[in-house]
Amino acid sequence: MRVSTNHRLETKRCILRFPSKMDAPGLFSAFTSEFFPRYVPLGRTESLEEVILWIEGTHRRWHNGDGYTWTAERKLDGSIVGQVTVVQMDDEPTWALAFWTHPDCWGEGFATEIAQCAIEFAFQELSATRVWAAAATWNEASIRVLEKLGMKYLGENREGYRINDKPIPTVEFAFDRS
Numbered sequence: 001m002r003v004s005t006n007h008r009l010e011t012k013r014c015i016l017r018f019p020s021k022m023d024a025p026g027l028f029s030a031f032t033s034e035f036f037p038r039y040v041p042l043g044r045t046e047s048l049e050e051v052i053l054w055i056e057g058t059h060r061r062w063h064n065g066d067g068y069t070w071t072a073e074r075k076l077d078g079s080i081v082g083q084v085t086v087v088q089m090d091d092e093p094t095w096a097l098a099f100w101t102h103p104d105c106w107g108e109g110f111a112t113e114i115a116q117c118a119i120e121f122a123f124q125e126l127s128a129t130r131v132w133a134a135a136a137t138w139n140e141a142s143i144r145v146l147e148k149l150g151m152k153y154l155g156e157n158r159e160g161y162r163i164n165d166k167p168i169p170t171v172e173f174a175f176d177r178s
Helices: 021-031 048-064 110-125 140-148
Strands: 014-017 067-074 080-088 094-101 130-136 152-163 166-176
Touching: 014 110, 021 048, 021 080, 048 067, 067 110, 080 110, 094 110, 110 130, 110 140, 130 140, 130 152, 140 166
Parallel strands: 094 130
Antiparallel strands: 014 067, 067 080, 080 094, 130 166, 152 166
């Protein structure tokens, strides 16, 4: 299925929309915050040009129909609170969920809100039968979000993520349509 770039999602406090190159300064602010994790690729972002390349990558996945990233914009003031993504996995009816929020918004429930919206989109619009997600074992906040969403704990994966060819242990969760 192809989703129009004009397709917006809405939560109680946010508009989720197709990422724009105009988002680059707001995204850069998040990625370069002293609190944003440095071990993840986005946390090693050093320039606006790199952010624009990231945005262009989200556009390619969107146009290919194999991944959708939304910028979450706060309705109240238009500020960027984060992004949420669903990417098709090898098992076609399964989509992987990823999200991050600006450190300035941590602890305010935005991650849960935007992730819930993306899960609903995956099931309703993409005909997903499963939404899968993982968080680094040390990332207690993201693990709590996945639990709040009602995702089922699948277990720990010692080789979960690979960053710079080093394994990052993760905790994996899934939410099935049934």
